[in-house]
Amino acid sequence: MPKVLIATEKPFAADAVQKIKAELEKAGYEYSFLENYTDKSELHNALADAEAVIIRSDIMDEEAFNSAPKLKIVVRAGAGYDNIDLKAATAHNVVAMNTPGQNSNAVAELAIGMMIYIARNKFNGKSGTELSGKTLTLYGFGWVARYVAKIAKGIGMDVYAYDPYLQDDVMLKEGVKPLHSVEDVFKLGDYISLHIPATEETKKCVNWNLLSLVKEDAVLVNTARKEIIDEEALLKVFAEKKKFRYVSDVAPDNSAEILELYPDRVFFTPKKMGAQTSEANTNAGIAAAKQIIAFFEKGDTTYKVN
Template sequence: MEKILVATQKPFASEAIKKIKEITDREGYELSLLEKYSTAEELKTAVADAEALIVRSDKVTAEVIEAAKNLKIVVRAGAGYDNLDLDACSAKGIVAMNTPGQNSNAVAELAFGMMVYMARNKFNGTAGTELRGKTLGIHAYGNVGKYVAQIARGFGMEVFAFDPFVPAEKIKNDGITPVKTVEELYQTCQYVSLHIPANEQTKKSIKASLLELMPSGAVLVNTARKEVIDEESLALLMEKRTDFTYISDIAPDNKSLFEEKFSDRCFFTPKKMGAQTAEANINAGVAAANQIIKFFKTGDETYRVNK
């Protein structure tokens, strides 16, 4: 009987664990839980005899992989997977997967919640602005980007998107205007919502030289990863442009500097909250369990992210 380990420093909701257990019991797999652990050693010990591993934002390092002698598959319950050492997984013949789309609506709703909050001056009683009629750029038109675009259209915003990996016709069919370059997106849109992954090509790619192209009253919304922002460059830009606002679900490393200098033009959630809804929590956990079962039973590798 294969053992599936769910290892989460921030545990799944109890309903998610209940559903995961129903799946594993029905299919004849052993389920083991490691919740609220505090050290990598605890994870290494727990994963030593597991054939499958489900994590959230937990770090699956080369050391963890080395300790997992029987591991065949690891699934990150969520879209981003930069917490998985893909090279280490590949070297050991371990399949690494994510669960794209399961958290998308939750992240999109958070992005808009933050936009409304800042447009209305953090609800401080003063007159704010409206989103209707404003231009919104979607930087990367994946699962989250599509949901953000749908919500934006409901708000009456004019929506543009840049994604070199998505055909322009597909974007047009959703009622969104595609643009050919990232520079055109930033030049055109007062609001830009970031949905790019953090990798060697994108880290620190969002910098002043790009952001300064944005029109007056610019607002950058980041529900992706903090690593894609050139924080030093952004801070310098915000000193120069007093009309620029930065909203993020991931507090920057120099958070105190931003809050000290630009307190009325920045907002950061207390912790990464994009996927923090009951629905997303359950959806991602259940999807991870189902993907593991399919992999064991049929060899399905649909959502594999390593080579």
């Protein structure tokens, strides 16, 4: 029976781990867990006899694939697969998958939570503002953005979205107003929430051309990836728009500098934790296990990304 490695530098919740184990045991699969590892060599050693691996943000690069001679499938329990070298996966005849939608509600709740936290001055007791009646613009309209829209509409926000890969009816069906230019996302939003993947095309795409357009007191929300931000432009917008604020689950490389300069106008989670809920871990972990079983039993390659 196939051997499955679950390699999570940032572990799943304990109850999610039990459920993933039960799923694999039901299918008669062998498994082992590598959690909280501190060096990539530990991952590479663990990959030596794995035929399948479930990961989170763990790095599957050329070196990792070279250490995994028996590997047939890697499933990223989550949405973003920028941590997998897809070319290397293909070159090693490994199928790469993600589990779209499974952890999205958790990330959306964190995005909204950070908006409330900054609107209320980090709960310091001083009079803040409400989200109700404000305009929220979403850059990208995938799973997380749709959950954000649903919660934001419940709060009473006016929600717009821009997604160059989608037709208007997808947004309209969710009660969200479609935008037709990325500039409008940055011009219109009181809150601007980023929901695009990190790819060659999107790296540093949130640049000065876009950031220069934001309202004086706009709040930028990033639960996506730090790589999509042009960090020099971010510093510039803080300097030029005196009430601009930034909340992020994926702190920029220059976070220490920004925190020192603008302590009241930023919030960064200490460690990326958008998907850190028991529910998200369970949903994504079980989906990953099921996808591996369906792949070996039926050749099912739904959710293949390479």
